[in-house]
Amino acid sequence: MTQTAARRIGRTLALVLPVVLVLSGTLAVTSVPWANRSTESQMLTASSENVSVRATPRAPHEVLREKLLADLQQKDPGVALTNLQRAVESRPSLARHCMTIARDLGRAAVARYGPTRAQSFSRPVCDTSFAAGVSQQAQGA
CATH class of the missing domain: 1.10.10 (Arc Repressor Mutant, subunit A)
Known part of the structure; x- marks a missing residue:
């Protein structure tokens, strides 16, 4: 293996590895059964009802x-x-x-x-x- 091939592999891993880690971590968190153990997997979803609204600055x-x-x-x-x-x-x-x-x-x-x-x-x-x-x-x- 030449030094150039090793650099290419290293650069490819440097670009691909963080993406793979982020995606796998996100998928792991979204499929964790948080509250109800009777359900095998529970998807974590964002709800606009629970999001606090920032107060607009008053004049x-x-x-x-x-x-x-x-x-x-x-x-x-x-x-x-x-x-x-x-x-x-x-x-x-x-x-x-x-x-x-x-x-x-x-x-x-x-x-x-x-x-x-x-x-x-x-x-x-x-x-x-x-x-x-x-x-x-x-x-x-």
């Missing part, structure tokens, strides 16, 4: 909205509006969502405090969108 304005609504419920709308103003000042990218968040806070304030008391918390944050939300919710209530 910063959605996180802020939830935090501010919680502030409104736990404290008062004034605290939530102050925190909204500070958040927009520290992250200018949130400014385009400021009006909708303030309007949502106004609606939530009416649901919690009633239209008259909710209006007393109004301040000029995000072009008076809080007051607009209070007004819209009061008209619909």
Whole structure:
């Protein structure tokens, strides 16, 4: 046997052997009787029902909205509006969502405090969108 023939055999084994080992290991695992001993072989299958779904990352304005609504419920709308103003000042990218968040806070304030008391918390944050939300919710209530 020449040195070239030995190299060819070695290269062939180096390519084929890992594939054979992986396939034989996979086949061995899929045919093991895991739970039920009455069945001779039980195939291991993946089920989409048991796969956990990764949570999609939420946008910063959605996180802020939830935090501010919680502030409104736990404290008062004034605290939530102050925190909204500070958040927009520290992250200018949130400014385009400021009006909708303030309007949502106004609606939530009416649901919690009633239209008259909710209006007393109004301040000029995000072009008076809080007051607009209070007004819209009061008209619909």
